[in-house]
Amino acid sequence: MSVYVLSPTRALGGVSGLLQVVSLLGLVLLLLKLAQFYLRRQWLLKALHQFPCPPSHWFYGHKKEYQEESELPLLLKRLEKYPSACVRWLWGTRAFVLVYDPDYMKMVLGRSDPKPHRTYKYLTPWIGKGLLLLEGQTWFQHRRMLTPAFHYDILKPYVGLMADSVRVMLDNWEELVSQDSHLEIFEHVSLMTLDTIMKCAFSYQGSVQTDRNSQSYIQAIRDLSYMSFSRVRNAFYQNDFIYRLTREGRRNHQACQLTHQHTDAVIKERKAHLQKEGELEKMRSRRHLDFLDILLFAKMENGSSLSDEDLRAEVDTFMFEGHDTTASGISWILYALASHPKHQQRCREEIQSLLGDDTSITWDHLDQMPYTTMCIKEALRLYPPVPAIGRELSKPITFPDGRSLPAGILVSLSFYGLHHNPNVWLNPEVFDPSRFAPGSTRHSHAFLPFSGGSRNCIGKQFAMNELKVAVALTLLRFELSPDPFKVPVPTPVMVLRSKNGIHLQLRKLSDPDGDKDKL
16 A cells, blocks of 8 residues: 655645736736726727816726815816716716707707616615616506506695605704704605604605604615715726725624615504504595505405515605605705795795785695795705716617717716706806796706606695695794805715705794794
């Protein structure tokens, strides 16, 4: 019997050979990646050559430029220099065309290009594949299924529920301003709009505005908005495995779990009611169903038409979109009116003449406040709640000015840029409600606070009703003025927020020590 002994020299030689093979394979992969990088960048440079932009670095794009200056002021500068559209480079092989011209908007929104998967996929762990992220026939089926939830007969009784939620917020403001007239309003408005969504869309009977769990949910939504936005812009966060290992990735996962717990509780509570004897038949016999009823009813009628995953995705989507975008809109509208006291006073007089001493507001009142509506629309022009959306061209496109783009290019439709474009609006930075006076004319795609085309906001009428109710009841109760020491800094995240909050000074109109006679 012979024993073979591997000598140390031969063993080291084997390891060395293996390392050489691994190094060679690594070098080959690196060269392939570099070649892929080069070819992709050359294709992008050729595809985007008709759209000039400021000089960019071959590797990190316009990152340095955006580090030195805030995003929206920089966008306004580009509006003046690059008409209709320009290119923004995120990094060497990632760029998109930023569009802010109504003719360009009309062409893109009139097509059926999908949303960029590489951008919107980061929202999937949060809101799932609901109406916002679905594409094609599945999106169409869900849209058609949910449209009845926004019929005007269903929206009518919601006005009273909206008013109840606003009054709770305003009562809280009265207590707070008795101690300090300075108030950051965005968080309060967010709780109020969440309260409204819970009552209107999910028939919730409790009070969200006094629930600590709701405040945690609001904070999670805020965190997810910032983290999702930052991930799109960070080249090192593109890989899911790497992102999950980062501190931000772990925070993102925890925030997603918290929002899902909130959503699951809403669904679980409704299902528990439906399990009661006779409750299902009562629901079916109702003339109108709320948002969650329609989802559950479709699932029960068709068996597998809506899985539990689909159900939660639609609820998660509507919970986010239904409260966060509306909270942004209301907060910025109140800031705009606070900054323009003459317009604020004219709105207040219109509302007082309509409602008198009675603070109850009904569906019929909403169409009887034309000047207030004009001011709301002008504030939405200056501060669009959704500052931009994305599309990935599925086929080539040629714009009216002759410039063209091939399939595969990412396009960002900047509603903020559109609404501030001096080629579209005269003196766009001036607050001028007369732009929306009856009989005024403008391009069909010059004003898009709720997007446009077939994928416009399904809840836009719901949102406009809530904006009117909130503004009307607030102006009846308070005189608003801006805090001169805390001027808000608009920043585009998922919705338009302020880096430092939206701070106002509030004075209760019934305050005997105030100048009520001046009103």
